[in-house]
Amino acid sequence: MSGTAADALRAAVPVLRAAGIEAAAGDARRLLAHAMGVAAERVTLHLADPLDDAQAARFAAAVAARAARQPVAQITGERLFWGRSFRVTRDTLDPRPETELLVAAALEQPFATILDLGTGTGCILLTLLAERPAARGTGTDLSAAALAVAAENAARLGLAPRADFRQADWFDGVEGPFDLIVSNPPYIAAAEMADLAPEVRDWEPHLALTPGGDGLDAYRAIAAGAGAHLAPGGRLMVEIGPRQGAAVAALFSSAGLRAARVLPDLDGRDRVVTAHRP
Incomplete structure (x- = not known):
């Protein structure tokens, strides 16, 4: 003993x-x-x-x-998000409490169809499906390993019949329209990577953390494709870095989306940008 x-x-x-x-x-x-x-x-x-x-x-x-400095969630293999347990591996981002703001904002209005771009563990898509039993959704990701984790989470939560996962670069091969598009994309600028906590910088997938450059490339791609994949009146909601609110809102407005707004988190930092198709 x-x-x-x-x-x-x-x-x-x-x-x-x-x-x-x-x-x-x-x-x-x-x-x-x-x-x-x-x-x-x-x-x-x-x-x-x-x-x-x-x-x-x-x-x-x-x-x-x-x-x-391996994250606890990777060691235990799970993380609670919105009161549910999600499988986590080194192939996925660790679901964070800040992302729950995106979920809360999405749930403020009805939706029947969802597209989650860069789904990772599937925590955003699957939480929204669990909270709206009549909804159906699609999650895309470049990483086949991440998609396997998301599919496992869907099965564990009894949501597999309403969740479709596919390997795709943002909107590639995805047909809409959707009432709601959500994403927590890579948004850390290349110059900021060295300053991240070791748990993030050394253990989480860089593909899900940074697009390189100024950190805005994912939002440019999302803005370019959202209009063609949103139903009339459909909403787009993305998580952002704390200094990206104005830039992302401007990208969405320039793409023809309306009423772009920046929502703060509980610490008062920019966290979510929302807009809708006219």
């Missing part, structure tokens, strides 16, 4: 702190719960339990991975 869960937790926290991880205690608890096969919110109830050798080995490996 390898001591109790509490012993392992006490030993792990300083290791993570020494690696520069601010949320060392919280991350250690999540990793311990994963190693023990218990829900994270119930790990406190199991701290007095002895760890068997297999659990201890899983926890040690998880702590070592986190100390190397």
Whole structure:
């Protein structure tokens, strides 16, 4: 035997702190719960339990991975988003709480058909489908590996019959029209990549993080194709970087979309741009 869960937790926290991880205690608890096969919110109830050798080995490996700055979601293989668990791998972006603003804005008006460009884990598309049981949607991505994760998430959530995933460069081969187009595309400028946290820069797929250059190429492609794929009155909603609101809104307006608006996140930073087809 390898001591109790509490012993392992006490030993792990300083290791993570020494690696520069601010949320060392919280991350250690999540990793311990994963190693023990218990829900994270119930790990406190199991701290007095002895760890068997297999659990201890899983926890040690998880702590070592986190100390190397691998994101917790990649280590545990899942992330909660809008109250649902999504499978996460190194082939996908880790769903972030900020993206829930995009979902909330999309749910403010009705829709029956959705296109999610650069779907990744599928968290945006699948959340919208789960919240609107009559809707159907398509998710596109350049990455076949990411699409496999999205399809797995659709199956796990019982949404596969209403979700279609296809490998495509934005709108290539996609036929509309759609009531709603959503996207959290790569938007980090090339010059900003070096300043990202190691968890993002070193572990998440660069294809999903940056298009290179000024970071706006994805929005140029989306703006160019949105009008032909939106139903009359259909909405376009994209997540953006905190200094891109005005530029993206201008791209959408120049493409003939109407009422481009920039929505702030809870910290007051630009986070979502919305527009609609006349």
